Amino acid sequence: MSETSSIVKNDIPPEAPRPSFGRRLYTVLLDPDVEGNFQKLIEHFVATLILLNVGSMLVEQIPEIYEPNKKLFHFFDTLSIIVFTVEYVLRFALSPYQKDMVGKRFPRIAYAISPFAVIDLLSILPFYLSAFIALDLRMLRVLRLLRLLKLFRVLIPAWKEFRDLNKGRTFRQHVHAIVWPSRFGGQIHHFFDLFIIGWVVISVISVLLETVESAHYILAMEFAVLDSLAVAVFTTEYLMRIYSCVEDPRFKEAYAGRIRYAFTPGAVIDALAVMPFFLEALLHHLFDLRFLRIFRMLRLLKLTRFSDATKLVWDGIKREAGTIGASFFVLLLVIILCGSLGYLLEHAAQPDKFESIPGAIYWSVITLSSVGYGDISPITPMGRFITSLMALLGIALVAIPSGILSAAFTDQLRIERENIGTKIAAMMEDDNIDSDEKALLEEDARRLHISEAELASMIKIAQRNRLMDKNVRMEFNLTAAREDPELAFEQFRGLVSQMKQLVYIADTQMSGIMKSTEEASGLERSIYDQIVQQKAVRKPV
Numbered sequence: 001m002s003e004t005s006s007i008v009k010n011d012i013p014p015e016a017p018r019p020s021f022g023r024r025l026y027t028v029l030l031d032p033d034v035e036g037n038f039q040k041l042i043e044h045f046v047a048t049l050i051l052l053n054v055g056s057m058l059v060e061q062i063p064e065i066y067e068p069n070k071k072l073f074h075f076f077d078t079l080s081i082i083v084f085t086v087e088y089v090l091r092f093a094l095s096p097y098q099k100d101m102v103g104k105r106f107p108r109i110a111y112a113i114s115p116f117a118v119i120d121l122l123s124i125l126p127f128y129l130s131a132f133i134a135l136d137l138r139m140l141r142v143l144r145l146l147r148l149l150k151l152f153r154v155l156i157p158a159w160k161e162f163r164d165l166n167k168g169r170t171f172r173q174h175v176h177a178i179v180w181p182s183r184f185g186g187q188i189h190h191f192f193d194l195f196i197i198g199w200v201v202i203s204v205i206s207v208l209l210e211t212v213e214s215a216h217y218i219l220a221m222e223f224a225v226l227d228s229l230a231v232a233v234f235t236t237e238y239l240m241r242i243y244s245c246v247e248d249p250r251f252k253e254a255y256a257g258r259i260r261y262a263f264t265p266g267a268v269i270d271a272l273a274v275m276p277f278f279l280e281a282l283l284h285h286l287f288d289l290r291f292l293r294i295f296r297m298l299r300l301l302k303l304t305r306f307s308d309a310t311k312l313v314w315d316g317i318k319r320e321a322g323t324i325g326a327s328f329f330v331l332l333l334v335i336i337l338c339g340s341l342g343y344l345l346e347h348a349a350q351p352d353k354f355e356s357i358p359g360a361i362y363w364s365v366i367t368l369s370s371v372g373y374g375d376i377s378p379i380t381p382m383g384r385f386i387t388s389l390m391a392l393l394g395i396a397l398v399a400i401p402s403g404i405l406s407a408a409f410t411d412q413l414r415i416e417r418e419n420i421g422t423k424i425a426a427m428m429e430d431d432n433i434d435s436d437e438k439a440l441l442e443e444d445a446r447r448l449h450i451s452e453a454e455l456a457s458m459i460k461i462a463q464r465n466r467l468m469d470k471n472v473r474m475e476f477n478l479t480a481a482r483e484d485p486e487l488a489f490e491q492f493r494g495l496v497s498q499m500k501q502l503v504y505i506a507d508t509q510m511s512g513i514m515k516s517t518e519e520a521s522g523l524e525r526s527i528y529d530q531i532v533q534q535k536a537v538r539k540p541v
Helices: 002-011 021-029 039-059 063-093 107-112 115-129 137-165 171-179 186-210 213-247 256-262 265-283 290-306 308-319 321-346 357-368 381-430 435-447 452-476 478-483 485-505 507-515 522-538
Strands: none
Touching: 039 063, 039 137, 063 107, 063 115, 063 137, 107 115, 115 137, 137 171, 137 186, 171 186, 171 213, 186 213, 186 290, 213 256, 213 265, 213 290, 256 265, 265 290, 308 321, 308 381, 321 357, 321 381, 357 381, 381 435, 381 452, 435 452, 485 522, 507 522
16 A cells, blocks of 8 residues: 555656746737637737728828818827737737747747738838838828738638638639638638628718718718729629539539529629619619619618528518418408598598598508507597507507517527537537537527537536436346346446546546545545546556
């Protein structure tokens, strides 16, 4: 026993040295291999700030906007320089902890001459040089465009990941991976979606501001350029989707498949987003098609492609279509009957307002919906009494479809979450969830707005259920094991193996419980101590 104790004592590794402050700071802020740190948040914040800087530089070219707000633009530029400078200094100071700099003799110098560091320096250098060198203000503004190069810090790793994921695949498959969600898209697909969403927002804001006379007077040319660029972007996206849709098994035929895709709701929305521009350009000499410009607002519908909530609502509506249709049918009957009754009671007193049943139906809709514009109102005693009843009845009738829609959305969300639980259980058949399966689960979790903690809890529950199922199956074999010693021995060996795995995995957490006389029996502590000693003996020095 003393020999074993000495072996165990000698095999205990010395306590690991505490990481330095720089190492801890790099791990928390900049390490891309650590999940849950601030690295992605910092990258996204810097990328957003870069895009805002580009937008600021473009707006500065409009004197009517820049001159009255010169101080505000200068403050934003100074704030951006401070943020970019802090980022550069932080990356330079913590560069020895970067994976590609570890082991180098002068890691900070090696980092300073690396492409990313040079880009970061060029984005702030013109600002500091202007303090010592008399630079023309216009030249200084142009040099600020170098900040765009900082986006390569995000784009280059994403492109390398995309290239590795699509190695050996065709050009059309590359295009499909960019525009459609799949395991081959990586970050590039995510950036493509953000790019399209950004242009939708810019385009819609431009259309809204065009209707403001003062804004249109100042920015007419800019609005025209923005619309042309937006059409170019959306047309390119539409052609990419038409070209690559045949990679989807639903549209695999070269011609028939693309035609089928062209009539899907998403493709129709994409076509409507650019059609007004081309119709006006081609047919303006024949017809006055300026009214088509308002249909550019249909570009907002493109955002439904990127909204999982929209799909959930639509799936819920399809599932409850019968119930929703029945409620609207009842509501329609009540509207027609009330309109007819209103016409009967009020036509003689107000022939100009209740001139027909269709006109009275308008009054019925306004009353039942509790809007009550007041442009049509009854004046007879019976008409007012009926109107009061309709107002009370409308509260219940109009609320029915709303309640059904709300319940349909909630039920659809519950069904989708239950489906994730079923997927996890299926993935646990081999007692393991690999990286590809974990990525699929994380994608579904993001779509259903399930947090990482909730997903981890669902996986733990599935693991626990899997272990309980194994134990139940083992109990079913106890009768056979009583008659077959070899089977009993195999089951005993399996139990010992499971106990070893538990101790090896959760040794630190279990040790405190095992030391408690209330939680563990003497036999359990004895078995646990033997496994721990065996683990220590087998551990390499």
